[in-house]
Amino acid sequence: MSGVEVGSVYVHAPFCARRCFYCDFAVTVDREPDPEPWLRAIERELQALEAEGLVRLAPRLETLYVGGGTPSLLRPEAMEELGRLLTGGPGSGDRLSMPGLEWTAEANPESLTPSVAAGWRRAGVNRVSLGTQSFQEPVLRWMGRLHGPHGTAAAVAVARDAGFETYSVDLIFGLPAAVERDWSADLDAALALEPPHVSLYGLTADTGTPLGRAVGEGRIRMVEEARYDEEYLEAAERLAAEGYEHYEVSNFARPGHRSRHNQAYWSGVPYLGLGNGAHSFVPPRRRWNVREWADYARLTGGPSLPVDESETVEGASRRLEDAWLGLRCDRGLPVRWSREGSAGHLVATWEESGWAEVRAGRLTLTPRGWLLLDRLAIELHEALERESRRG
Ligand code: SF4
The missing domain is CATH 1.10.10 (Arc Repressor Mutant, subunit A)
Structure with a gap:
């Protein structure tokens, strides 16, 4: 068999019910996305990769990460259908075998319903990453999020009831002072849920986002550097005091709950990214797919891969x-x-x-x-x- 074997795969699900104020991800707005065109496009990309012969999926994957976008917007069966695509082909039925596989899916609190969580469990998903960002109503409204202050607690209960033992609560820090966010109170609320994993992201004002434009036009002032640093250090100190291992600049885990998928990225091993905007790395080449969902869907219908650009990382x-x-x-x-x-x-x-x-x-x-x-x-x-x- 030809090609470099990859044990870690990322799949991008690009749909969101609304675009958040600060978001610069490869996202397309759709409240009720039909997963069929997405699954067929992923399937065609997999077929094109097989024909190219540069990479091949390991007989047993180590990690699979379905990110977005909002994967929890897709109907509950979509994850099982994705699993079937990845285990297609003779001799590949063990590719998603447990307990070796870490299979993460990202969810927004308002769309992690009991039926989505149950569908994910049936498919084999064993880790959920929750886009919490804050527990404060005015902050969530400012960000353009769709969940309310109790949304994450409800989603954590859904995840636990469905049998998820590992889940992450993701928070954004470093908001403009004008938003009047109480960072310590958000840390209290996150810690009260006792999540096995916490991720922190510092807010950035990317050009092309409504936030970036507002900052460019002087309507919003980003946080002072000293305040940004203070919030990060406060979180690091408090999470460490609660027994979390600060194992990467933005990530904290209770013992045994580190994200293996992200660790694969940081260790420099080959990985495969499927979907629009997804990156792949087969040393020394890194390449990434076209960013827009519509372009990706069109290009996967043709004879070539939906690759946008690539670079060689050597020397x-x-x-x-x-x-x-x-x-x-x-x-x-x-x-x-x-x-x-x-x-x-x-x-x-x-x-x-x-x-x-x-x-x-x-x-x-x-x-x-x-x-x-x-x-x-x-x-x-x-x-x-x-x-x-x-x-
Ligand atoms: S839910 Fe996440 S991916 Fe979707 S628009 Fe908001 S920040 Fe972007």
Whole structure:
């Protein structure tokens, strides 16, 4: 059999009932999306990938992640139908076998109904990621979310009743001061639900979103950097005190509940992305599909793959990416430099500033360091490149 074997697959479900004020994802607005055209397009992409021969699905997948968009908007049977597509072909019936597989689906609180949750369980989904963002009515309205302040608690109850042992509550921090969000109260509300996993996202004002335009026109002022940092550090401290492992810059888990899918992205192994806007990585090539659902649906009807662009990640850019991926996780980087060289001196200044720690031969960033992740990864990479040029 030809092609690189991939054990981690992302599938993009692009439909949302409404577009949130800040959202820059590859989303198409549809209140009651018909999953049929979506499933057929995914099926055709899978067939085109098989014909291309560059990648092939592992006989047993490690992780499957259905994100969006809002996968919970699709009818309950859609996930089983997706499972059938992925297990098509001779000898592939074990591809979604349990308990080895982590199968996550993203849900918005208002659409995770008991029948959707039951359909997902029947399909084999064993992890839910809930788009909570906040528990405060005015904040949710400002964001354009469709659930109310009690929506997440209701969705958690639905998930638990359906038998989900692992679910994530996702929150957005760093909102403009004018929104008057009480971040500590949102952390209280999240912790009261005792979720096994919490993800945090800092708000960004991407151009092309209504938020980005409002910021560009001076109608909204983004949060001050100091306030942004304070909220992140408060969350990191409180979640750690409650026994969560801060295992990646934005992710916290109770022991045994880390997202294996995201860890696959951060460890640099090959993965496959299906659907519009989805990214795939088969070292050293990364490529991504066309962003718009309508373009994706049209292109998958033709002879070629719906790929938009690709890049080669090798040499210095691969080394920079490896440094960035290692530093963003709690595994950190192995210390392969001398304390006397420029990298050693640089890391010593980070330790003095409280941004990093070196323990048992590994460099890891602290939450304060994670606030500076991009800058620190570039600085370390440049120091290491200088050292290697000097031999
Ligand atoms: S629900 Fe999520 S994907 Fe959909 S518009 Fe809102 S932020 Fe974007």
